[in-house]
Amino acid sequence: MSLMSEVGQKAFNLGVPLAVHMDVTYRCNERCVHCYLDHDDHGEMTTAEIKDVLDQLAEAGVFFITFSGGEVLMRRDFFEIVEYARRLMFNVKIKTNAVMIHEEEARRIRELGVDTIQISVYSHRPEVHDAITKLPHSFERTVKAIRFLREQGLRVTIANVLMTVNSSDHSGVQELAAELGVQYTLDPTITPMMDGDMSVLSLRIPGEELNEIFRNPALVANQEEFCAPPKPPSAEDLEGYSCSAGHSFCYISPYGDVFPCVQFPLPTGNIRQQKFLDIWNFSPQMKEVRSIQAKDLTVCSSCSHVGSCTRCPGLAYMEGSMRGPSTADCEKSFYRTGIPTANMLKQGLSKPRTMSGNTPLIQIRPVAVPA
Amino acid sequence: MPETCIYIARSSAIAARALAGEMMVMNSADSTFFTLNPVATAIFQAADGRTPLRDIVRDRVCEQFDVDPEQAQADAEQFVAELSGHGILLVSSQPLASETP
Numbered sequence: 001m002s003l004m005s006e007v008g009q010k011a012f013n014l015g016v017p018l019a020v021h022m023d024v025t026y027r028c029n030e031r032c033v034h035c036y037l038d039h040d041d042h043g044e045m046t047t048a049e050i051k052d053v054l055d056q057l058a059e060a061g062v063f064f065i066t067f068s069g070g071e072v073l074m075r076r077d078f079f080e081i082v083e084y085a086r087r088l089m090f091n092v093k094i095k096t097n098a099v100m101i102h103e104e105e106a107r108r109i110r111e112l113g114v115d116t117i118q119i120s121v122y123s124h125r126p127e128v129h130d131a132i133t134k135l136p137h138s139f140e141r142t143v144k145a146i147r148f149l150r151e152q153g154l155r156v157t158i159a160n161v162l163m164t165v166n167s168s169d170h171s172g173v174q175e176l177a178a179e180l181g182v183q184y185t186l187d188p189t190i191t192p193m194m195d196g197d198m199s200v201l202s203l204r205i206p207g208e209e210l211n212e213i214f215r216n217p218a219l220v221a222n223q224e225e226f227c228a229p230p231k232p233p234s235a236e237d238l239e240g241y242s243c244s245a246g247h248s249f250c251y252i253s254p255y256g257d258v259f260p261c262v263q264f265p266l267p268t269g270n271i272r273q274q275k276f277l278d279i280w281n282f283s284p285q286m287k288e289v290r291s292i293q294a295k296d297l298t299v300c301s302s303c304s305h306v307g308s309c310t311r312c313p314g315l316a317y318m319e320g321s322m323r324g325p326s327t328a329d330c331e332k333s334f335y336r337t338g339i340p341t342a343n344m345l346k347q348g349l350s351k352p353r354t355m356s357g358n359t360p361l362i363q364i365r366p367v368a369v370p371a
Numbered sequence: 372m373p374e375t376c377i378y379i380a381r382s383s384a385i386a387a388r389a390l391a392g393e394m395m396v397m398n399s400a401d402s403t404f405f406t407l408n409p410v411a412t413a414i415f416q417a418a419d420g421r422t423p424l425r426d427i428v429r430d431r432v433c434e435q436f437d438v439d440p441e442q443a444q445a446d447a448e449q450f451v452a453e454l455s456g457h458g459i460l461l462v463s464s465q466p467l468a469s470e471t472p
Binding site for chain 2: 018091115
């Protein structure tokens with residue numbers, strides 16, 4: 001086990017929020033076709049409020065903080081926020097589309113000691129990328145920004161969200177990443193919109209294409225192990241938890257709402273009304289999330305994949321129950337191994353049904369804050 | 372021959388946080404990650420650039436931990452040299468301003 005994994009496990013066992021994802025705004029200068037956010041400002045936290053939250057997070061033991069959005073640079077105070085976070089000695093990561101990053105911003109990011117900048121690139125073809133972001137010349141601006149960041153010696157990761165409209169472009173983006181000297185990650189997850197609109201799910205790539213991705217040696221290093229049939233679950237597997245959400249990780253929205261994860265829209269409290277640690281330690285919802293072990297899962301506890309599945313409790317919650325299955329992860333387990341999941345067998349399916357529009361969903365909404 | 376004073380300060384390039392009494396430290400320049408034991412944590416926390424290392428060892432280490440002073444000083448100097456090599460601590464024979472981002 002690496003030192004980082006050991007520390008992660010220690011924080012998990014102690015219930016210390018080691019990492020927080022904070023969206024500082026939902027406003028954005030792009031209008032990506034798959035984006036789940038409402039880009040209007042419904043009352044973002046002020047600079048002072050965010051600094052107060054950062055003070056609280058440092059006191060709570062948070063080490064890793066990811067600033068994301070919306071587009072983080074839509075906030076004029078963004079560098080002030082990052083500078084404050086760095087003075088509190090957080091490890092800072094930034095997620096951005098980078099179109100507002102020029103030489104000056106790149107230099108500032110380096111001076112502030114930011115760890116990593118994750119940038120969305122959808123295609124190596126400008127016309128495809130720009131059609132997804134709906135911002136003309138965004139590809140050109142984003143790639144230029146990546147070069148500025150690299151000139152400063154910063155670590156950059158290209159995040160390539162894969163959907164129907166760019167499904168054939170991942171190898172091109174991977175080559176572009178190599179040319180730019182940056183890391184590459186691929187994500188086939190498309191999330192329903194905040195208002196519950198599920199039409200964007202039609203952009204999810206079909207399961208058969210997942211099958212190809214899982215067997216692409218350029219994307220999956222150890223395919224034999226990755227695609228191996230699941231081992232019979234052990235007692236330890238059944239005592240295990242799904243992920244770090246609510247255990248050592250949480251998400252804070254621009255309005256101060258605290259959730260177990262960015263992909264787990266279970267409201268647990270608002271930081272404008274309560275101290276962060278009160279929410280983290282005493283929220284009944286956080287406690288419930290923390291209590292769920294694999295043996296408590298309604299369908300998955302009897303599934304052969306239970307020990308190796310990437311089941312997301314947030315996606316399961318959006319489907320109706322945080323103890324239930326996450327269809328998207330059932331699909332991944334099936335296409336990875338060829339073995340049907342308990343959830344599929346229960347429904348009499350030998351292959352996953354298409355996921356678009358078949359699940360009742362709850363999404364993140366701002367919690368009403370009294371004036 | 373007068374003893375040389377060593378001053379130590381934390382680099383502005385690092386991230387750090389205590390977890391159950393042990394300090395996690397990461398250098399953003401190269402992502403090297405360390406955890407410091409309680410003695411090393413005490414030295415790291417006292418690295419303000421103004422207090423000589425020998426005073427830190429005397430006041431923060433020997434006072435709080437059951438250690439031999441000479442051994443503690445030697446261990447502290449080795450620890451400081453190691454973290455300095457990774458860009459975590461700045462070392463000087465003159466007082467240093469603590470770096471801030």
